[in-house]
Amino acid sequence: MEKYDIIIIGGGVSGLSCAITLGSAASKLDVASDKRILVIDAGASHLNKAEINNVAGIAEGTKGPELLGFMAKQAKSYENVTLLLGTVVSVAGTKGDFTVTTESDDTFQADIVVFANGMQTIDVKGINDLVVDHMRAPRPGMVMIKNDNGKIGDGKYVTGCAAGASSMFATAAGYGAQTATDIISTWTGKYTVIHDVLKKD
Numbered sequence: 001m002e003k004y005d006i007i008i009i010g011g012g013v014s015g016l017s018c019a020i021t022l023g024s025a026a027s028k029l030d031v032a033s034d035k036r037i038l039v040i041d042a043g044a045s046h047l048n049k050a051e052i053n054n055v056a057g058i059a060e061g062t063k064g065p066e067l068l069g070f071m072a073k074q075a076k077s078y079e080n081v082t083l084l085l086g087t088v089v090s091v092a093g094t095k096g097d098f099t100v101t102t103e104s105d106d107t108f109q110a111d112i113v114v115f116a117n118g119m120q121t122i123d124v125k126g127i128n129d130l131v132v133d134h135m136r137a138p139r140p141g142m143v144m145i146k147n148d149n150g151k152i153g154d155g156k157y158v159t160g161c162a163a164g165a166s167s168m169f170a171t172a173a174g175y176g177a178q179t180a181t182d183i184i185s186t187w188t189g190k191y192t193v194i195h196d197v198l199k200k201d
């Protein structure tokens, strides 16, 4: 069974944002340099339905699928990040030894899992009893995973709309980056952000 440090379930806006921040840490922090991240995504991000006209810094009229493709490419550009198309059906185990199983019966091991599975249907054995109506649903039928500030247990995180963020690109992406910095901070032992600084000419 292949082992990863972190498995992110869902490769939409928040999952990819989380992976990009984690990936960017590898070249900056010794503790992050050997961490391997797997993103498993079922390919049904809400962003696929969007045309973007109101996200700070993103050109008006940008097509959602185009933006998602760009984010996936950004995530894959980090050597320690792997993206996989698949649907996770169960998560079992405890911190340091989670087993993640997909619909096609592939299994992976992880120290940490991050649920980034959006606000549509959340159906993963192991967390189903934590699924509740979404606290910021724009329409009925949306769901989220009950959590405490993005955590649902030791080594188990939830991010983006699945954690209760509003259905907006910026909030989902921001939550993903926050989850990544929360995880990185557990590695460093102090709150840590990953910044690049403008070089002087």
Ligand SMILES: Cc1cc2nc3c(=O)[nH]c(=O)nc-3n(C[C@H](O)[C@H](O)[C@H](O)COP(=O)(O)OP(=O)(O)OC[C@H]3O[C@@H](n4cnc5c(N)ncnc54)[C@H](O)[C@@H]3O)c2cc1C
Residues within 6 Å of the ligand: 009, 010, 011, 012, 013, 014, 015, 040, 041, 042, 043, 044, 045, 046, 047, 048, 049, 050, 051, 052, 053, 054, 055, 086, 087, 088, 089, 116, 117, 118, 119, 121, 122, 123, 124, 159, 160, 161, 162, 166, 167, 168, 169, 170, 172, 173
């Ligand atoms: C029609 C529409 C228009 C929108 N327009 C705008 C807009 O103009 N401006 C704006 O800011 N926002 C807009 N949004 C909102 C934006 O798309 C969302 O806020 C954002 O996509 C949420 O990110 P997320 O990561 O939480 O969820 P998503 O991006 O939905 O990603 C969740 C991912 O998890 C995957 N997944 C779910 N379960 C599993 C599983 N068991 N195993 C593996 N993968 C799984 C899904 O397939 C999906 O890819 C729009 C949304 C919609 C629906």
